[in-house]
Structures are given as structure tokens and as C-alpha cells.
Amino acid sequence: MPPSALRFSSTLRVAHLGFCQFPDAAAGQAHFPRLRHLTLRLVTVSEQSLHALLAGSPALHSLVLKYSYGFRRLRINSRSLSCFAVHYSDRPARSGTEIMLQELVLEDTPCLERLLHCGTYRDDGMRVSVISAPKLKMLGRLTDRIGRLELGTTVFEGLHLIRMATVMMSVKVLALYNNYLSLDVIINFMRCFPCLEKLYIKTNAAGMENTLADKPLDRIDCLDLHLKRIVLGFYMGNKSHVDIASFFILNARVLESMKLLVETHLVQNKMWAENQCKRLQLENRASSAAQIEFATFQWFSCKDIHDLSDPFEYVL
Template identity: 45%
Template sequence: METVARSKQRRSLEDEEEEELTDRISRLPDAVLGDIVTLLPTRDGARTQVLSSRWRHIWRSAPLNLDLVRLTSFKYSRCVRVSASEITWMLSAHRGPGRRFCTELQHLELHDRCPAAVLDGWLRSPALDNLEELEFHYGFSSLPPRPQLPASVQRFSSTLRVAKFAGCSFPVGNAGALHLPVLKQLSLMDATISESSLQALLGGCPALQSLLLSDNSGYSRVRIMSRTLLSIGVFPGPSDDWLHHLSTGGRLQHLILEDAPYLERLLIFPYASRSGYAKRMNISVISAPKLNILGPLYGNLSTVEIGTTVFQGPRLVSFMTVAPSVKILALLNKEISLDVVINFMKCFPCLEKLYIEIVLAGYQNGCSREYQNFVRTHDIRLKKVVLLSYRGNKSHAKFAKFFVLNAKVLESMVLELQKGIKLSTEWIEKQHERLHTKNRASRGVQFDFVYREGQSGLIAPVIDEAQAHDLSTADPFVGFHARSHIGYTILMGLD
């Protein structure tokens, strides 16, 4: 009997040792486990409580990452909603500090309760104390007035680092302006805010690094005076803007970079799926000496003023100032034109990357004395040229050929083919003949004919917030291209 008891005890110890060796994660400190749980989707984080007694208190005390957008799922083409009571329970059950709260109230089951009151109640929960990231969207409203910005947002003034306020309205004037001293990232989308309130809000964000203004109403002009901003993304609103007549102050018409000494990128979103092409907008660059990335500039953009150089649409009206800081330029042109691009290259003499999306077939881009004079008097520093919706016709080929024959440091030319082109070896060989690739100025250039099924384009048909705020990539168009063009096929390259 004693031998049997010892044997059982030995096996028990061996099992415990094996379990201890297997479950090494549970041996980590509570703080590390809390960080792991915080990174999980909300439901999965809460479910870790059932793993063992060791894990039971981790979720309740870990920094709360409550993403209600991920909680809402779509099955069989219908929205499976999360109830307001479920969210209230999560907030009441959690004892740890709040880190992130993200919601779209239009997808929540509110049982006819006022969305503004529900959101305000959630934001007052102790579980969200010291909140660092707040994103909410009341839902797209076709008619004003929109719900007011919750007054409870004020209590996060000393901790909030990321904020997205969408589908709401702001108090008029400076009295109710938010003061967010550590905020680094701000998105205002489908919001109603007056010009004075917007300026007061921006003035109350002394650490702001990236700003997105999309489809807002209540102001027609924005002056940027910030010594911290690195990136601005803007969608002024739809061109067929009937809501303009119902909105006090209208929509954005004039963006003025008055004093932005560290601004590196200005991204202009030309369209959004729900509202069509963007309306006309003027851009004045008074002082932005480090502006490195610009675009996409599109045909119906009224005026671009860079110092004393003025573009009206694609036409160069006055040329007195150059902007050597701009190295990445994106254009959305109805017709591909060397005249337009050469004018921009005169203004941006240090341009290294050029992205062009073409809408129409284009017109003649033959060689002229003006082009020859430009080549003789200017140093073309382009290293990369990307043409989207390339048709391979004479107009497009002549346009591309200009860079093939004259860009001496060109490293890459990417030709994304127009959908519907019938591909063949003969077609690609003919393109190489039309482009004169054998006579290329840069011997190290790589030519890629690229084809992709489905939607193409320089900018997605919806506002890409990540593209507007992601400062980790040196070229936001490359980063976006990689995310949205999965499935590319490189048909033929030439080394």
C-alpha cells in the first residue's frame, strides 16, 4: 500500500511539474499578463477569466481596451449588434484603468435610448479613468443638428493621446473648447464645428502631431499655426454639396498653412464612396519649409499657392517660388499631360517620387521645344514613377517615354494597367518598343507592368485614417498601395 501511495504521489508531482513547464505564460508577472490581455479583442480578453484562478483577476485589473467596433460583427449580410447593457456590464465589472474606448453608436443596440446620453454615461464610468484613446461616431446624419460632443470628454484632458470625434457638433466659441495638452492624433469626421471653435480646439492641442479633417461643416477656412504638426489629411466634402445650404458656415474651401515649421505631409483625399468627388478647395502654403509629401492634387482643385507660385487647377499662373522640400507628389488627372507635370517639376525641383492616376485616355504628349529646353536646364531627380490606369495607348506611352529617356537616376517605373486590357506577350513587347526602354537614360531602372483585378486607384474610395495618421512610413502612398493592392501580378520587368 505504501508503495502504491508513493507511486501516486510521484506521478502527481510529475504532472504538476509538467503543467508548470507547459504553462509558462501564467508564470509571468501580473503587469505583463495585463498587457497581453489588453492587446486581445475585447471579448477574448474577458474570456481569459475562465482559464484558471491565476487568470481570474487579470482582465478586471488590466488596462481596458474596449473596442465596440470589433465587437460588432456582420454575419450573412446583416449586422449582429451589441447591446448597450452588455457594454455597461463590461464597464461596471472592470476595475482597472481605461486605455482605449472605441465605438460606433449606429451599430449598437440602444433600445431607443438617446445615443448622446448613453455615450456620456459610459464615458463617466470609473473604468475609463485616465483614458488614453477615445474614438466615437454617432453615425452619419443627413440633416443637422448633430448630437453635441459629450461634456464628459473634458475629464480626459490630461491623459488623452488619440481622439476621433465623428458625427457630433461642437459648442460655438472658445468657452467650451477642449484643452488636450498631450493629444498627438486628432480626427474630426462628419462633425459640425465653427471656424472659431476649430481654431480654439487646435490651439488647445499643443502637442498635436497628426490631424484629419473629413467631411465637416460649419467652417469654410482653416488656418494652421502649429509648431508640432507633422501630418494633415483633409477631405473637404462632396462636390454636390446640398448640405452646404443647411450648414452654418458651409464646408472647407480654403486651407492655409500659415506657420507649420515641422509639417512634412499634406494628404488630400479626392473622394469618398458615400459622397462622391470632393468639392473645390484652395490651398495656400505660406510657411511650411519641411513639406515633403503632397497630394493627390486633382483637376477640380481650384488654386494651389506655394509662396508666390500659383496653380489654378493644372495651369501654372505664376511661377516665382520653388519648394525644394517636396520630394513625393501625387496627382489625379483627368487627362495625362506632360505640360502639367513639367510645371509641377519646375516648382518642385527635388522631386523623387511621382504618382499619377489617369482618368481619361489623354491627348497627344509629343516632344516639343519646351520639353527639350526643360531637360537641358533642369536636373530631373526622379527615382520612381507610378502610373495608375495605364492604357498603353500612344498618349500614355509618349508620356511615360519622356521619363524613360530623360530621368537619369530613375530606379523604378510601375505601370498599373487599366482594367480590361487584354494581355499578351506581344502586347508587352509592343509597350517596350513604344517606351524605348532599350534607350533608357538610367541603366539601372526596373520596369514593371502590373495588373490587378478589382478596384484600383491612388486613394481608396473611403477615407483611410491609418494613411492619414501613420507616421512610421516615409511614403504614405507606398504604404497604402501595399495594403489595398494585395493580389498584384508583375507581368514583365526589365533590368
């Protein structure tokens, strides 16, 4: 990146840096007092320089890291940051030897509302620690590949609960990539986020046997009081998927809509849809207002994910 790129640093409000290397020498000059939106796309930047860049941006509102490299650990302390999105790649870009992000720590983020994992699902072994984010409303996609997730003193390894000690009342929207489609996993997250209003679940497998679907459970606040919308993709209509979907239909008392994303030929098959409705026990739904929709998945590409009030409606 040429030094001239910083000549407007005192007045800059939006910066998109891409396909370059951010030099360590520039880190000491990186002072952006008015910068609100920063995107680094395919940028190589050292951990020291990235931290200096963020420290020099006291008004930063949103940060997007798209397939950027050169840092293994990112610790965020920002009194202004509202939205943080990180995109992982299937493999390191270019030479294949780049240092990739492995640990994310949200240490002091009092205004953070959205923590988004975008792009592909390659976050093998990633460690995420949310120490202080009291206003966090939207979280995801959390995947099976994640190494460790710490939410206060609650700990998940992969998506499996290790210790439940903290609940986050602020979280309203959650997206999960659960390839084995385990109801036990989903319920643990609902207990962690008792005020959840929207739940997005994606799987690419047939799922597993979910014995919990037929057993009485202790009270789950979000099922009784808050959960209004569920999107499940890709729904295959087999027993495992039916068990998951019918669990919500039979137990979510304020559910307004459930969208099941299926292959195009199934949406057009009325006989298949009618059979699925019977298997889902719609006549016994817990919420009389609940609407069930079979739909095809729409690939959606947006230039700025922060322009969307709910990006998981388009990028599941």
C-alpha cells in the first residue's frame, strides 16, 4: 500500500483496502479520528499493525475482515464498534502459507450489536472469547468446526456445551451451521440465549437421531415467550429433519413463521409437501399463528453485509 493512501486520514470516514500489504511502517501514522467503516479485503497485515490501526480509529462503527491474513490473534477494545464481520476462506490465499486468524477476543465492546461469521465455513480450531459485549443482538454463523467459544463463563467446544454459567439476554438473532443437526446442541444455545427471537440453522447432512424430540423438557424461555421465526436449510424431509422441525412446531408458543429451505423440485411437488405437513403435525402446532413455508434457497451477494438489517435472511 502506498504511503499516499493515508493522506486523507484526518477526514476519512469510509475506507475499503484490498489486495495489498499494509506496511508496518504505516501503523504508527494510522490515525483516523473520524473513520466509521473499515473493510480489509485480501489484505496482509501484521497483528501489531492491525491493533495499531484499530487503536487509531476511536470512532469506528463497523469493521469487516474479508479473507485477510498476517495475524493469528485479534483482541478488540472499542467503545464505538457496533458491527464486526469476519470472512474465512477454504484455504489461505495466494501462496498458501499466510498466517490466519485463530483467536478472537472481544475484551471491551460496550456498543457491539452484531458479531458475524461470513463466507465459507473454514474456521477450523478457531477460538472466540466474548468477555464484554452487553448489547450483542446478532451472532453467527457458529459452526461445528469452531474450536472453542467462550461467552462470559459459558464454554462451548465445537457447538457442544462444556459449561453453562452465563446467559446472554441481549441476543435476539442466532445462526448455526450444525452439520449433524443435533437437537441437544440447539437447545443448549436456546438456554444460553433465553430471549432469542430468530433462529437460523443450516445443515448439509441427513442429521442424527434426536431422541429429545419426543421427551418432555424443562421450561425453555425463548420457546415459550420469544422465538418467532425459524429458517432451516437444507431441509430433506427425512426423520431427523422432521423431528427437528416438528419439535419447534409443537413447542414454540409464539412462533409466527418457519421457512424450510428445500431443493427446487421438492417445492414444486404438492404431494411431497402435503405429506410433509402431515408428518410435521401442523394440526397440533403450539402457536395457532405459525405459518410454514417450503422455499428454495436464494444465493444472494451483497457488497456490504451491514446494509442488511438481517443478513442471515440472505446469507445462511
